[in-house]
Amino acid sequence: MNRALPQLAEYLCRERGMRLTSWRRRVLGIIASASQPLGAYDILRELRVARPDTAPVTVYRALDFLLAQGFVHKLGSLHAYIGCDHPNHPHAGQFLVCRDCGRVEEIADRVILRSIDRAAGHSGFQARDGLVEIRGRCRACSR
Ligand SMILES: [Zn+2]
Ligand SMILES: [Zn+2]
Incomplete structure (x- = not known):
């Protein structure tokens, strides 16, 4: 969970000459405030609370952008997206996935x-x- 991520992304987009459209911002906001990685359909369900006609493609397009900018990572095994803890430099992170509670922590180790x-x-x-x-x-969970 990284609640500051949408603001940081806003700043980075401005710096990179990209546009954080309202959809992109909304999708990022949902991912950033979740305590666990979210699947595309979890995100879609949240968006549909306010806008029932939201199409899946809207979510996928926003996710593509957020991935390309390094604001989120995709965890293949979980088919889920998680906000990046340090989106200011592009990297492939390492993720500690708890099998008991589902929590995921990012470690970004250059040596690895x-x-x-x-x-x-x-x-x-x-x-x-x-x-x-x-x-x-x-x-x-180990305690
Ligand atoms: Zn990261
Ligand atoms: Zn746990």
């Missing part, structure tokens, strides 16, 4: 990223997205 690139390179593989999901149990 570099290791992935190096190891992939040894296999002649060009890593395009080094996002890593690590499953386990969070601190609160």
Whole structure:
């Protein structure tokens, strides 16, 4: 959860000459205030509370933009989106996914990223997205 994210995104968009349209802002706001990663249909359901005619494509377009700008990450295994904790520089994060409560924490470790690139390179593989999901149990659930 990163409630400051929409404001930060607004600032970064201005700096990058991009436009944070109201849909993009709304989708980001929903993701940023959620305590867990959200699927596209969770987001759609929230948007439809205020605007019942919202189409899925609206959500997907907004998500594409937010992903491209690095404001959110997509967790493939969960088919869910999570706000980025440091969207000012593009990166593929590592995510600690708690199997008990579903909470997800982002750690952005450059050493891990570099290791992935190096190891992939040894296999002649060009890593395009080094996002890593690590499953386990969070601190609160371990107590
Ligand atoms: Zn991130
Ligand atoms: Zn937990």
